Amino acid sequence: MHVETAGNPNGQPVLFLHGGPGAGINGNYKWPFNPDQYFIVAFDQRGCGNSSPFGSLENNTTKHLIDDIEALRKHLQIQSWTVFGGSWGATLALCYAIAHPTHVKQLVLRGVFLARQQDFDWFLQANGGAAQVYPDAYEDFISQVANRTERPNMRSAQITQRFYDKFASENTQVSTDALNAWFNWEGAISKLLPDSHLSAQTASNQQVKSLALLECHYLQHQCFIPENYILDNVQALSNISTHIVHGRYDMVCKVAAAYELNNALRNSQLFIVDNAGHSASEKGIKAKLISIMNDLAKSPLN
Known part of the structure; x- marks a missing residue:
């Protein structure tokens, strides 16, 4: 530690x-x-x-x-x-x-x-809160793991599982794209006025991987509480x-x-x-x- x-x-x-x-x-x-x-x-x-x-x-x-x-x-x-x-x-x-x-x-x-489940849904689901305000950024995020037909009905647990599977892919490009998409989604919605500096393009590979991987891990397990x-x-x-x-x-x-x-x-x-x-x-x-x-x-x- x-x-x-x-x-x-x-x-x-x-x-x-x-x-x-x-x-x-x-x-x-x-x-x-x-x-x-x-x-x-x-x-x-x-x-x-x-x-x-x-x-x-x-x-x-x-x-x-x-x-x-x-x-x-x-x-x-x-x-x-x-x-x-x-x-x-x-x-x-x-x-x-x-x-x-x-x-x-x-x-x-x-x-x-x-x-709580409602807090996970707010952050992850198409019918949650963040996706309703940032539909363009959300599309960039969710397109990594779901087609247009699936997206409206996908639950938080499905989304985290699909991202986790992509993170674990042996194809480096697949895993990198998924990690970047997760990191960029949070960066896009983190400020009142969007900030282009909060993106995978300006962060280190280590920062991108740890935040995306660990955040997905915890949300996938309801933060273990x-x-x-x-x-x-x-x-x-x-x-x-x-x-x-x-x-x-x-x-x-x-x-x-x-x-x-x-x-x-x-x-x-x-x-x-x-x-x-x-x-x-x-x-x-x-x-x-x-x-x-x-x-x-x-x-x-x-």
């Missing part, structure tokens, strides 16, 4: 959980945190970034990642920490906090993904201060999920950023996350 630390070793500990699954930290995890106030911990989750073996799906489940986080906490001798995660990182942060609530001081979540697991277990989070930031026009993770989570929690705040989509790099989301972390550094909880 590749681990990096930054900031003040005597500062308030904060764990950064990257998204994807498979996105890796890519050195881009320090910006939300004042380095004088925080001891920042980040790691590449199994199968991605500089962790090894790269691209491995063996023993790569949500439970394994939760165990990795807890092992890291013990190794660093941290009693409790703030856990910061976006998108899949928010999912993992919630699952970790449910499993180990006494070791989580606060949660800061961006682009909430609750890993039961349906509605997070909302069914929110009572475990009742003593954890939670701060949620979500773009109004998030096409990867629908804003309704963040709204439902906030309503289910006893000790949370939801900030809906009206001029943003999914990406943490969008101006409004970035500013709100930095503001929250600066405020939390002054909180009596710390």
Whole structure:
């Protein structure tokens, strides 16, 4: 497991959980945190970034990642920490906090993904949410695995299975085209204003493979948690201060999920950023996350 630390070793500990699954930290995890106030911990989750073996799906489940986080906490001798995660990182942060609530001081979540069937369908299906707004980008995506007749009725499980089969193809061109298509679909819908830089043409082959392969792996297995697991277990989070930031026009993770989570929690705040989509790099989301972390550094909880 590749681990990096930054900031003040005597500062308030904060764990950064990257998204994807498979996105890796890519050195881009320090910006939300004042380095004088925080001891920042980040790691590449199994199968991605500089962790090894790269691209491995063996023993790569949500439970394994939760165990990795807890092992890291013990190794660093941290009693409790703030856990910061976006998108899949928010999912993992919630699952970790449910499993180990006494070791989580606060949660800061961006682009909430609750890993329910409706959330998978929103992202993957022709009749989901994202495909209705980006039908042109969706056609480029789904054409890799389905003809025009099949597309309207294909379920999320069929889509992930067909992509997985293509990823595993011995034909390098087939697997590369499928990996690129998956990566480009998420990139196309990640910002309020589409960004041509979020594409397989500008990313490294390693980034493309790990995000597409691991994301498909986790979605294919419903993120290895039961349906509605997070909302069914929110009572475990009742003593954890939670701060949620979500773009109004998030096409990867629908804003309704963040709204439902906030309503289910006893000790949370939801900030809906009206001029943003999914990406943490969008101006409004970035500013709100930095503001929250600066405020939390002054909180009596710390």
